[in-house]
Amino acid sequence: MVHWSVTRIIALVVAALGVLGIVAVVAAPANAEGEAVQGTLRELSSAPVAGVTITVSDDSGFSESTETDAEGVWVVEVPGPGEYSVLLDEETLPDGTTPPTVNPVITTADPGTPRFINFRLGENERNVQTRWDRAAQLSVEGVRYGLILALAAVGLSLIYGTTGLTNFAHGEIMTFGAIATWFFNVNVGINLILAAVLGVITAGIFGWAQERGLWRPLRKRGTGLIAMMIVSIGFALALANIYLIVFGGASRPYGDYDTQAGIEFGSVSLTPKDMISMVVAALILAIAGLALIKTRIGKATRAVADNPALAASSGIDVDRVIMVVWISGAALAGLGGVMLAMTQQVSYLMGTQTLLLIFAAVTLGGLGTAFGALVGSLVVGMLIQLSTLWINPELKNVGALLVMIIVLMVRPQGILGRRSRVG
Amino acid sequence: MDWGFIFTASLSATIGISAIVYCLGAIGLNIQFGYTGLLNFGQAAFLAVAGYGLATTVTTLGLNFWVGILVGMGATVVLAVILGIPTLRLRADYLAIVTIAAAEILRLTLRSVAFKDTFGGSDGLQQFSDPFYDLNPIAPGAYDFGPFKYNEKAWWVIIVGWSLVAIWTLLVFLLMRSPFGRVLRGIREDEDAVRSLGKNVYWYKMQALIIGGLSGAFAGFMLALGQSAVSPDAYATNLTFLIYVVLIIGGAARVFGPILGALIFSFLFQFVDVVLDQAVNTGLITFITSTQAAQIRLVMVGVGLMLLMIYRPQGILGDRKELQLDER
Numbered sequence: 237m238v239h240w241s242v243t244r245i246i247a248l249v250v251a252a253l254g255v256l257g258i259v260a261v262v263a264a265p266a267n268a269e270g271e272a273v274q275g276t277l278r279e280l281s282s283a284p285v286a287g288v289t290i291t292v293s294d295d296s297g298f299s300e301s302t303e304t305d306a307e308g309v310w311v312v313e314v315p316g317p318g319e320y321s322v323l324l325d326e327e328t329l330p331d332g333t334t335p336p337t338v339n340p341v342i343t344t345a346d347p348g349t350p351r352f353i354n355f356r357l358g359e360n361e362r363n364v365q366t367r368w369d370r371a372a373q374l375s376v377e378g379v380r381y382g383l384i385l386a387l388a389a390v391g392l393s394l395i396y397g398t399t400g401l402t403n404f405a406h407g408e409i410m411t412f413g414a415i416a417t418w419f420f421n422v423n424v425g426i427n428l429i430l431a432a433v434l435g436v437i438t439a440g441i442f443g444w445a446q447e448r449g450l451w452r453p454l455r456k457r458g459t460g461l462i463a464m465m466i467v468s469i470g471f472a473l474a475l476a477n478i479y480l481i482v483f484g485g486a487s488r489p490y491g492d493y494d495t496q497a498g499i500e501f502g503s504v505s506l507t508p509k510d511m512i513s514m515v516v517a518a519l520i521l522a523i524a525g526l527a528l529i530k531t532r533i534g535k536a537t538r539a540v541a542d543n544p545a546l547a548a549s550s551g552i553d554v555d556r557v558i559m560v561v562w563i564s565g566a567a568l569a570g571l572g573g574v575m576l577a578m579t580q581q582v583s584y585l586m587g588t589q590t591l592l593l594i595f596a597a598v599t600l601g602g603l604g605t606a607f608g609a610l611v612g613s614l615v616v617g618m619l620i621q622l623s624t625l626w627i628n629p630e631l632k633n634v635g636a637l638l639v640m641i642i643v644l645m646v647r648p649q650g651i652l653g654r655r656s657r658v659g
Numbered sequence: 660m661d662w663g664f665i666f667t668a669s670l671s672a673t674i675g676i677s678a679i680v681y682c683l684g685a686i687g688l689n690i691q692f693g694y695t696g697l698l699n700f701g702q703a704a705f706l707a708v709a710g711y712g713l714a715t716t717v718t719t720l721g722l723n724f725w726v727g728i729l730v731g732m733g734a735t736v737v738l739a740v741i742l743g744i745p746t747l748r749l750r751a752d753y754l755a756i757v758t759i760a761a762a763e764i765l766r767l768t769l770r771s772v773a774f775k776d777t778f779g780g781s782d783g784l785q786q787f788s789d790p791f792y793d794l795n796p797i798a799p800g801a802y803d804f805g806p807f808k809y810n811e812k813a814w815w816v817i818i819v820g821w822s823l824v825a826i827w828t829l830l831v832f833l834l835m836r837s838p839f840g841r842v843l844r845g846i847r848e849d850e851d852a853v854r855s856l857g858k859n860v861y862w863y864k865m866q867a868l869i870i871g872g873l874s875g876a877f878a879g880f881m882l883a884l885g886q887s888a889v890s891p892d893a894y895a896t897n898l899t900f901l902i903y904v905v906l907i908i909g910g911a912a913r914v915f916g917p918i919l920g921a922l923i924f925s926f927l928f929q930f931v932d933v934v935l936d937q938a939v940n941t942g943l944i945t946f947i948t949s950t951q952a953a954q955i956r957l958v959m960v961g962v963g964l965m966l967l968m969i970y971r972p973q974g975i976l977g978d979r980k981e982l983q984l985d986e987r
Binding site for chain 1: 751755756757768772773775900951954959960962963
């Protein structure tokens with residue numbers, strides 16, 4: 237039987253408390269699951285605008301109206317994915333508010349996720365847009381998405397490299413980071429930036445607890461890699477549903493910097509929070525890369541990923557290396573989750589929905605290599621965004637997954653992987 | 660708490676439509692994963708192409724029901740070949756990732772607005788199951804046998820479904836004691852050894868994928884007919900995971916593993932649901948709502964899968980020595 241050491245019990249208790257902490261404070265909301273069009277109507281000064289009628293309709297005769305509430309929030313549930321026209325009734329705007337320049341807004345509801353529409357009151361919308369303008373805009377968005385994927389992919393790849401575990405519960409660490417940050421930000425009332433730091437630390441602790449309480453004991457009792465992979469699937473299923481129970485099915489925004497006006501650079505428009513999060517992500521990834529190349533523990537990590545037995549016999553403490561990988565990998569994934577949530581809000585499924593794309597990125601770069609994961613993520617991110625130039629946005633992930641399958645056919649070791657890795 | 664009702668409801672679900680679907684799906688997975696060692700995480704895709712093959716043929720194209728069944732089976736074989744060509748040479752974990760991705764690609768495509776005219780978008784397709792129910796010899800009405808209370812339509816589904824289970828179980832039994840079955844098991848244990856005996860491992864794996872996929876196809880037919888509808892989200896990745904749980908409870912690489920697993924799993928799944936629901940409604944548990952109670956079941960499935968894989972990967976019937984799944 238398994239020996240229950242004190243640290244292991246502490247680890248399990250920490251993991252349980254992490255979840256319970258959220259349970260205690262998050263009020264269970266309505267579980268709106270499925271397609272919806274929604275938004276928050278605010279003036280430029282970011283004061284909410286209440287009592288404005290908004291009508292969502294489509295070609296097949298669906299039409300539903302709603303009024304913005306005191307916070308300016310409005311939600312219209314739509315029957316399914318597809319194109320919808322969102323009309324703001326300008327008569328109902330309070331006096332002195334300049335009506336939006338683009339009205340109605342045509343939008344596409346993606347399957348299973350709400351679509352957020354922000355009417356920009358009293359501001360010139362860009363009159364888009366040539367194909368090249370769109371390509372430029374999408375490339376920048378692709379890089380941003382790629383950086384988010386990379387934050388998660390580096391950890392997944394290193395965990396695979398050092399322990400051999402294909403971790404299907406890695407997406408749930410992203411969600412964990414995002415939800416923890418939401419809890420610090422909205423429930424505790426800490427500013428988002430500080431809350432994100434706390435959330436990332438919490439995600440790192442979650443990684444420590446997982447390794448200490450679950451994965452290390454499994455390795456010690458000789459559980460096979462395939463069995464561990466199936467364990468991680470069970471873990472992912474359990475975690476995602478725990479998030480659903482404690483956080484609810486609805487998507488919720490952070491309390492700060494929710495709506496920001498874009499700043500124009502030529503044909504590219506970016507919000508300040510996007511720019512800052514891109515810079516932060518790039519910096520952190522650069523630091524992680526440097527640490528892998530320059531520091532002692534980084535070199536040890538690469539040695540373990542290369543050949544665990546040889547590394548152990550040359551005096552490297554493999555367990556310690558793996559622990560460092562888990563903590564930093566989980567913290568990075570948590571940060572990725574926070575950044576993802578800043579663009580598409582916090583939802584219990586966000587990590588689950590991203591997991592396959594992370595796998596695509598990691599496979600593309602070559603399983604087990606950190607730099608391959610980085611390159612693969614940027615390729616996948618760009619591919620997903622740029623593919624919407626030609627294909628319907630609802631199918632953009634399909635393109636990325638197809639490319640992954642094709643890469644596996646042509647070059648199964650990935651872009652930077654070595655042939656020997658694939659049996 | 661009405662324990663009599665709880666047990667009747669749970670027992671009743673034990674033989675119901677979802678038990679049949681899990682069982683047929685798990686029989687297919689047993690051939691692929693249990694006997695051959697293929698980590699197919701896209702079993703939901705096989706159910707989906709079969710169900711949609713049938714529904715699209717009948718509802719969208721307006722062809723005969725039996726043509727639909729043939730199209731569904733044909734589509735399953737095509738899917739197995741398309742999926743198998745790139746992946747069967749890959750290592751086990753790559754196979755898992757690719758099959759799970761393929762299932763998701765399929766679901767997103769079936770769900771998309773672009774193909775709404777063909778596959779019905781997120782609403783799916785209906786009105787294709789009448790020819791199946793027209794064959795029903797049972798007179799309309801409710802029939803009770805002990806705890807099993809169903810109407811004539813449900814009984815018809817149950818009779819056809821469990822007959823299919825019996826046929827497939829017999830098939831697996833015969834296949835696995837033939838030389839073919841020994842080669843499959845040999846591939847699971849040591850691929851290179853089998854290859855050195857001159858067997859075409861790739862082709863054997865492909866056959867296992869196709870046969871297992873066909874069993875999944877019948878699961879897909881029963882799911883589509885039992886609900887008289889197909890909808891894309893019924894074939895999400897969770898369905899594959901549930902089928903894995905069923906197989907692992909019963910015992911992989913055992914002929915009766917899927918049946919035992921399906922019976923036990925369906926009973927427990929319903930039992931937990933009814934117990935929690937009653938506990939919430941009678942005020943015994945106040946800190947959760949009944950919607951959350953339904954979600955707790957999936958948490959329990961996840962934790963159950965973890966505990967099974969850690970403490971009893973061979974399930975109830977299996978032999979631990981036979982399932983030393985490991986590769987690196």
